[in-house]
Amino acid sequence: MEKKVPTIKEIAKKLNISVSTVSRALHDHPSIGLRTKMQVQKLAAEMHYEPNQTAIRFKQGKTFTLGLILPNLREEYFSSVISGIEDIAFKNNYNVLIGQSHDSLSREQKIVETMRKHRVDGVLVSISKETTGIDHFKQLDKYNIPVVYFDRVPDVPGIHSVWCSLYNSTIEAVEFLFSNGRRSVGFIQGPLSLNIKNERLGGYLEAHRKNNIAVNEALIVTTDLSKAATEESAEKLLSLMERPSAILAFNDQVALDTIQLAKKKNLKIGKDLCVVSYANWPITSYLDSPPLASVEQFPYEQGSRAAELLFKLLDAGTSAEAIPFENIVLESKLVVH
Amino acid sequence: MEKKVPTIKEIAKKLNISVSTVSRALHDHPSIGLRTKMQVQKLAAEMHYEPNQTAIRFKQGKTFTLGLILPNLREEYFSSVISGIEDIAFKNNYNVLIGQSHDSLSREQKIVETMRKHRVDGVLVSISKETTGIDHFKQLDKYNIPVVYFDRVPDVPGIHSVWCSLYNSTIEAVEFLFSNGRRSVGFIQGPLSLNIKNERLGGYLEAHRKNNIAVNEALIVTTDLSKAATEESAEKLLSLMERPSAILAFNDQVALDTIQLAKKKNLKIGKDLCVVSYANWPITSYLDSPPLASVEQFPYEQGSRAAELLFKLLDAGTSAEAIPFENIVLESKLVVH
DNA sequence: AGAAAACAATCAAACGGTTGCATGATTTGT
DNA sequence: ACAAATCATGCAACCGTTTGATTGTTTTCT
Incomplete structure (x- = not known):
């Protein structure tokens, strides 16, 4: 038997x-x-x-496993990232162990611990929205586990990272609105921790400067991405005396919540109000009034580049010298619907 | 250093x-x-x-890892399933290794092989739409790796499974349409391999029988879930002389594609045509014309129940007797929007 | 006081594969 | 024909932990 x-x-x-x-x-x-x-x-x-892989892993002191820490799998964005990572991992005969932080710092800390205990060979992270420092990743150094941050990258020096620059696309997006005659553009920012290098805001301001349009501070509001917070901020914008004729939203989720609210207020999307955002969700093609344009951030490529970088570190780790910190920046692209 | x-x-x-x-x-x-x-x-x-977990895994001949095979992570449905599984796995100090079949049989076969080589302790599967037999899972028997099928369960005897019955909800859904005065209901079926026990069709027929409404065979069409196939089938229904006043769609994706097509033909959703479907995607709340109702299949619970069953098998495996095949059937629920 | 029982700690094998070093056999060179 | 070089294989340690069998010591019982 x-x-x-x-x-x-x-x-x-x-x-x-x-x-x-x-x-x-x-x-x-x-x-x-x-x-x-x-x-x-x-x-x-x-x-x-x-x-017996178990025996080999033990003997070689390697698990042939990568740890992947990200906020959630629900967002299509992250599932694309995973595909990019898995493809590279598969080529190197590696497995991927996934952990969802659900945007909670404490969960993220627990996951890092799990990964360490599991002795993964390397870690890829997109930080939670609550994460500001990277102290909890320091423990991995002691185990010689390299870390590559991607997409949501902490704003600290001395790390390896792969992310997608939003500066140029943001300028393009805002100018796209300007050129459509919409000179009063509201901006719904996301959590401070996620504003990589403040590129959204930077682009927003630069677009105004380039076009000699004054920035109205009242048009810049913030959300923590919860529906309630987004609605509150959108409400602020839409009830202004000088209501903006367009809104730049932190991402498609924020855009949808904003559009929903605007409709409740009987605003015609595309006429009274135009919305552009980030992420380029495929689902928006099913909407009657989708964002007019969205910034594509190429999750698959970010994932694969991050994984490639990690393997480079792993290869180097076995041999000799420390690799200088590498920061790969991809370009995003404005997609007009 | x-x-x-x-x-x-x-x-x-x-x-x-x-x-x-x-x-x-x-x-x-x-x-x-x-x-x-x-x-x-x-x-x-x-x-x-x-x-050193690696050493322990080796010594104990166990990896403390569950394999999870599912079509994709993109669908919100499956990411919820994962949460259910992870929670149970975590409680038992287990890791979860995820593989996406992308609805391809050959990929599924490769993943099973990977899981075997990785010597996972047990496997949870939701089969691909191309999967009809379970021959490729047989290899796991030789390694004493138990398998629990969930959600998309193959229609063969002698397996452990957890799935969600759609029979009663389907009857309820169709009767809901009838009671709204819509007595001509089209039905867009999915791939044969995914029609668990043919419950959707069974419920559809039973609802007609119960209400003494004749079934019109022309109203029953099929899609392989691709957008093109769905549109073709929807087209067939919508261009009938006696156009149905409602459609029961295989799932929310099919429903969205159908609604999109109907709109192109200038049909008013909710008036000329009502759509009900399965899955209950949260995103549909952002639509102007969402499905009128959708059948909730409780992915989280399916995942956790499946994981629990698997752990039961693992516990039994170490001790003595073979466990009789267990098939857990949950009830779905019609959610009216 | 002497035997039995309870306690505390050690020894050594085992898990399955990899790898540096040693050994024996064969071929090559002169 | 004999030393040297080459080839093919075996020996044994090792990775870190667990665990059955064993030894030695102390306590308990009669």
């Missing part, structure tokens, strides 16, 4: 040779004779031998 | 005792004296000792 999986030992016994010979034969080691090599490989195939 | 993680051996050396004593002391083994136990635990804490 009890099924037994064949081991290298049994192969050795059946052929009356030593385990080391079998091991080397299976690895095509040059010092093994052709005859034995063939014999071993033939028998191994017949017995359906498969190396 | 090279950081070293402390091991049980070093603790033993520092205290001049044997490794076995240390091991047992850390596990609170009764045959270790209180004094030594305290000493060991104190020193272990000071040195920040942490057991």
Whole structure:
């Protein structure tokens, strides 16, 4: 009844040779004779031998596993990131262990701990919206586990990162609105921790400067991404005496909540109010009044680039020197619907 | 420079005792004296000792990892399932290794292989739409890896499964349409492999029987879930001489594609045509013309129940007898918007 | 006081594979 | 024909932890 999986030992016994010979034969080691090599490989195939990964991981002191920490899997954005990462990981014969922080710092801390205990070989992180420092990632250094931050990157020096610059696209987005005759553009910011290098705001301001349009501070509001907070901020904008004729929203979720509210107030989207945002959700194509345009951030590519960088670090780690901190910046792109 | 993680051996050396004593002391083994136990635990804490999971996994012949195979992470439905599974896994100190089949049989087969090689302790599967048999899961038997199917369950005997019955909800959904005066209800079926026990169709027919309404075969069409196929089928329905006044769609994605097409044909949703479907996507609340109702299938609960069942199998596996095949059926619920 | 019982700690094997070093056999060079 | 070089294989340690069997010491019982 009890099924037994064949081991290298049994192969050795059946052929009356030593385990080391079998091991080397299976690895095509040059010092093994052709005859034995063939014999071993033939028998191994017949017995359906498969190396015990658990043993190898143990012996090599590596888990061949990457840890991936991200806010959630629900957002299409992150599931695309995963595909990018998995493809690279798969090529390197690595597994990916996923942990969702659900945008909570304490959960993120727990996950880091789990990853450390699991002895993953490296970690990829997109930080939670509550995360401001990276102290809880420091513990990984002691275990020589390299970390690559992506997408939501903490604003501190001395890290490896991959992210997507929003500056140029934001300028483009705002100018797109200007050129459509909408010179009063509201801006709903996200949580401070997620404003990578403040690029959204920077682009927003620069677009105004370039076009000689004065910035109205009252048009800049903030949300923590919860529906309630977004509605409150949108309400602020929409009830201004000089109501903006367009809104730049932190992302498509914020855009949807804003549009929903605007409709309740009987504003015609596309006429009374135009909305542009970030993320470029596919689902928006099903909406009657979607954002007019959205900034695509190429999650798949961010994921794969981040994974590539991590593997580079892993390779270097085995050999010699510390790699200088690398920060890869991709360009985003405004997609007009 | 090279950081070293402390091991049980070093603790033993520092205290001049044997490794076995240390091991047992850390596990609170009764045959270790209180004094030594305290000493060991104190020193272990000071040195920040942490057991090497890799070694333990190897020694115990267990990976403390569950394999989870599902079509994709993009669908909100499946990300909820994951949460349900992760919560249970976490309670049992297990990790979850995720593989996406992307609804392709060949990918699914590869993933099963990966999981086997990785020697996961158990597997949870929601099959791809191309999957009809379960031959490729048979290899797991040889490794004593139990499998629990959930949600998309293959229609074969001799398996453990957790799924959500749609029969009653379908009857309710169709009757809901009838009671709204819509007696001509089209039905867009999904891929045959996903029609668990044909419950949607069964419910559809039963609702007609109960209400003495004749079934019009022309009103029953099929899609493979691709947008093109859905549109083709929807087109078939909407261009009938006797156009149905309502449609029961396989899921919310199909519903959205159908609604989009209907709008293009200038039909008023909610007036000329009512749509009900399955899945209950949260995003539909942002639509101007969402499905009128949707059947909620409780993904979180399905995930957690499936994981619980798997752990039950794992526990039993270590001890004695084979567990009789268990099939847990949950009830779905019609949610009217 | 002497045997039995309870306690505390150690020894050593085992898990499955990898790898540096040693050994024996065969071939090559002169 | 004999030393040297080359080739093929085996030995044994090792990775970190767990655990059954064993030894040695102390307490308890009669």
